[in-house]
Amino acid sequence: MSSASALAGLWQLAGLPGEALDFAELAGSDPVLPSSFAVGAAAQSTIAAAALAACELGHLRGAPRQQVSVDMMHAALECIGWFSIDGRVPDPWDKFSGLYRCADGWVRVHANFPHHRDGALKLLGLEPAAADRAMAEQAMLSWNAIDFESAAAASGLVATALRSFEAWDASPQGAAIASQPLFTMDRIGDAPPLALPPLRAEQRPLEGIRVLDLTRILAGPVGGRALAAYGADVMLVNSPHLPNIEAIADTSRGKRSAHVDLRTAQGRADMDLLLEGAYVFIQGYRPGGLAALGYGPREAAGRRPGLVYVSLSAYGTQGPWATRRGFDSLVQTAMGFNLAEARAFGSDTPRPLPMQILDEATGCLIAMTAAAALHRQQREGGSWHVQLSLAQTGQWLRELGRVEGGPSAARPSMQPYLETVRSGWGELAGVRHSAQLSRTPAAWVRPSMPPGSHPPRWD
Known part of the structure; x- marks a missing residue:
């Protein structure tokens, strides 16, 4: 599937005016990175969708439409997520993260957060303070892949067994994902159209749109960052007791960054004040996590009628994995991408995609659907709940098709695209x-800026 066709499909699903597609210009074609999957088309079409949806909302606010151009090579390299701080390029992975051989196949463990790492090591029968990678690899050999995956999930940890596409499709969760659209946009309450600030032609299309970004890893922050690039006033809200990864430095470009602890009365008061002035609320915590604190979609929309509430999960809202934690690397492994990519490269070792494309594309879809839902709110009123998942994005990526000659593509230099x-x-x-x-x-x-650098106030 071409990028233009992919963009048109996203646009139709979002219910946006078809004539706006004439203002999109997409250059380049796959392969742009070494992969048998259409990662370039996925990057380009979702970034174009996010930018075009922002411009369409700006048009609804009175600004003329404008051309949106996206080069596939540039888009794919942006989705690699490379960054450096004072010349140092952070390692994105903990030493215990990654693939492990087991008794009957492979398991991928995500250990970037200390509590996930320590929990996985204890599940392997190891003392975290004394363990090393070799010890973990040896211990994993006594486990069957599905057994470890299930035990990790039962303990609130994050690990998945390696599957083929066929095995994933035959699983209950694979069937649940295949039966769902890429994203959903549901009206969850009545409200008049929100009064958006007026927009001048020379202003970026989302200026004056206030967005609460309650996300940490990685898709949600990418979505908030895209909205900020198009002019939105994005407030990244972190809890002071939760860890982050170093990529927060890259994904926080364009945002304010505040601390709010929803476990406290002061934190809830701060959040309620922020909600009063927000148009969009994005959250990527485990399913039900914010609802338990009183800030699920209906509760938030009750405090701010007309709100667009965007929920991100790993495995969607249906199926036995609906409440399971997950990250891009794990979803790739569980769904069959790592095995399919390895076979395309003629390898026996599972091979990840060349970037966290499920995160990156989902992040752009978050930005697109936030703008699209606000566009709909302006036309129809109501409060809206958008739901996306990494696994649904993975299903969509498969549907884009495979790329002939992709494994032999050379990885280009990022230097021309850096700032x-x-x-x-x-x-x-x-x-x-x-x-x-x-x-x-x-x-x-x-x-x-680091978390807590700004007060939790819009003014």
């Missing part, structure tokens, strides 16, 4: 945004 800016973390180098807006260029005006 270096000051940040609260140090000198931050990263890839410029790949969506080019003809009249109001995308830009991250605010520097990336």
Whole structure:
């Protein structure tokens, strides 16, 4: 499937005006990175969808439509998520994260957070303070893959067995994912159209749109960052007691960054004030986590009628894995991508895709659907709940088809696409945004700052 066809499909599912597609210009074709999957088309079409949806909302607010151009090579390299801080390129993986051989196949463990790492090591019968990678690899050999996956899930940990596409499709969760659309957009309450600030032609299309970003890893932050590039006032809200990964420096470009502890009365009061002025609320916590604290979609919309509430999960809202934690690397492994990619490269060792494309594409879809739902809210009123998952994005990626000659593609240099800016973390180098807006260029005006750098207030 071409990028243009993929974009048209996303646009139709979002219910946006078809004539706006004439303003999209997509250059390049797969392969742009070494992969048998259409990762370039996935990156390009979702980034274009996010930018075009922002511009369409700007058009609804009175601004003329403008051209949105996305080069596939630039889009794919942006989705690699490369960055450096003061010249240092952080390692994205803990030493215990990754693939492990087991008695009957392979298991992938995600250990970037200390509590996930320590839990996995204890499940293997190891003392976390004394264990090393070799010990973990030896211990895993006594487990069957599905047994370890199930035991990890029962303990609230994150690990998945390696499957083929055929095995995934035959599983209850695979069937549940295949039966769902890429995303859903449901009306969850009555409200008049929100009064959006007026927009001048020279302003970026989302200026004046306030977005609460309650996400940490990685799709949600990418979505908030895209909205910020198109002018939204994005407030990243972290809990002071939860850990983050170093990629927060890259994904916080353009955002404010505040601490709010919803376990406290003060934190709830702060959140309620923020909600009063928000138009969009994005959350990527485990299913039911925020609802238990009183900030599920219906509760939040009750406090702010007309709100667009976006929920991100790993495995969707249906099937036996609906409440299971997960990350891009694990979803790739569980769904069959790692095995299919290995076979395409003629390898016996499972091979990941060349970037966390499920995260990156889902992040762009978050930005697109937030703008699309707000566009719908302006036309119809109501409060809206958008739901997306990494696994549904994975299903969509499969449907884009395979790329002949992809494994032999060379990885290009990122140097022409990099920019270096000051940040609260140090000198931050990263890839410029790949969506080019003809009249109001995308830009991250605010520097990336550590959590808690800003007060939890819009003013």
